[in-house]
Amino acid sequence: MAQTIQKSPNKLAALEAIRGAAAIYVVIHHMFGSTELKNVVPALIRAPFRFGQEAVITFFLMSGFVIYLATYKKVQLTFRDYFFKRFFRIYPVFLGTLIISVIINFLNGKALTRGDLVDFIGNVFMLQDTGDKPGIFVYPFLHNHALWSLSYEWWFYMLFLPIIWLLSLLRHHFNYSGPSIYPVGAISLLAYAAYLIFPNHMLLIVSYLVLxxxxxxxxxxxxxxxxxxxxxxxxxxxxxxxxxxxTLIPLRQRFLEEGPAFNVNGYPFIDFRHYLFAVLSLAIIQFSSVIKNLDLSAPLRWFSALASISYGLYCVHFPVFLLALPFIHNLVLEYAVKLVLILLLAYLLEMKLQPWWNKLAAKLSASKVAVPSAAPSAFSQVSKS
Structure with missing residues (x-):
């Protein structure tokens, strides 16, 4: 096996910068595309910010990369320890956002409906999705469309260790020596085939696992x-x-039914966009040496500073954009105020409240629970191919 690489701080700083930049991009994408500003800001300025979905795919790719870096050296990693760390990283900010959404809904003079309560329960169990995809269980709570990706992210995390253990079993008992992504790709392809026949949200999540x-x-x-x-x-x-x-299978059927006028932001074209962008992202990773000599230190530092609150920015920005501010009559000033409020709420959730939750997670995960015997060697076995 090749010698383990010495981790480069600059490369990891670049990941942080990309995370911060992607979060800001999604905020601007929704501000220009889902608020009153879309009728005011010139199309030429809005055009570069039309790819919010692609920014989310960037989050998915980075998430898979980082979770492996964070766990592959932990030979005694237990599911209990792993679960609590993931739970207390995802849920405090997420639940805080749901509470903020309720408060903003109340300030806007609206009452919760029965449908809102159903969506709330479904969101708590990470079953939400958005758009016109077949098989959706519930929608993001109170129209916070950004929350759709957290459902995928959470279940990717929950599937990670079971997949690692499955790969270890394949290597120990079936002498599988191929790359880890082949079994995962087979699982995703089977899930997508099943989704096309029996559409439901969980099958769609598993089909996205390979991404x-x-x-x-x-x-x-x-x-x-x-x-x-x-x-x-x-x-x-x-x-x-x-x-x-x-993804071209349902896309071809939709094209035959509706012609070239179907929605490029809806199902099934959105699935095609997601995977096509993942392929393009891989090509960028492959040819990253072309731009490695550029001096990106200044923008990296700026976006890295936002990385620490990027998750909060992603979760909380949409409810704040929905907040009515009737006492402000200038649209530009209104959204400037909202951006400041978004930054403050993200800072509060991530920098003030999250450390307390991290301490609680450490206490709860202190008691170790045994895992299958394959688990301690799973990472070393998987990383050989």
């Missing part, structure tokens, strides 16, 4: 000390291209 695992597979390459060459990435390319091709 998230592409980040994991890149982290495996990184931790082995290999370059992101086509040879190293070809297995990831193949799986992502197979899923991209699979």
């Amino acid at each position: 998230w695992w592409a980040g994991v597979a890149c982290a495996e390459i990184y931790c082995r000390g290999e370059q992101f060459s086509f040879k190293a990435l070809k297995h990831i390319y193949l799986c992502l291209l197979c899923m991209t091709a699979a």
Whole structure:
């Protein structure tokens, strides 16, 4: 096996910067595309910010990459410890956002409906999705459309260790020696085929697992000390291209039914966009050496400063945009005030309240619970291919 690479602080700082930049991009995307500003801001200015979905796919890829880096050296990792760390990283800010949404809904003079309560329960169990996809269980609570991706993210996290253990069993008992992404790709492809026949939200999440695992597979390459060459990435390319091709099946049917006028932001074109962008992202990773000599230190520092509150920014911005401020009559001033409020709420959730939750998570995860015997060696076995 190749010698493990010495982690570069600059590369990890770049990840933080991308995370901060992606969060700001999503905020601007919704501000220009889902508020009154879309009728005021010139189309030329709004055009570069039309790709909020692609920014979310960037989050997915980075999430898979980072979760592998955070866990692959922990030979005694237990599901209990892993679960509490993930739960207390995701849920405090998420639940805080739901509470903020209720407060803003009340300030806007609206009452909660029975449908809102159903959505609330579904959101608490991370079953929300948005758009016109078949098989949706519930919608994001009180129209906070940004929350759709948290449902996927949460279940990706919950599937991560079981998949690692499954891969370890394949290597120990079936002598599987291929890359980890092939079994995951097969699971996702089967889930997508089942989704097309029996559409439901959970099958769609599993079908997206391979996209998230592409980040994991890149982290495996990184931790082995290999370059992101086509040879190293070809297995990831193949799986992502197979899923991209699979999304053409419902896309072709929709085209035959509605012609070229169907919604490019809706199902099934949105699935095609997601996977196509993942392939393009992989190509950017492969050819990143082209831009490695550019001096990006200044923008990296600026966006890295926002990375620490990026999750809060992502969650809380949409409810604040929905807040009515009738005492402000200038639209630009109104959204300037809202942006300041978004920053303050994100800072409060992430920098003031989250450390307390982290301490609680550490206490609850202190008591270890045994895991299957395959688990301690799973990461070393997976990372060999």
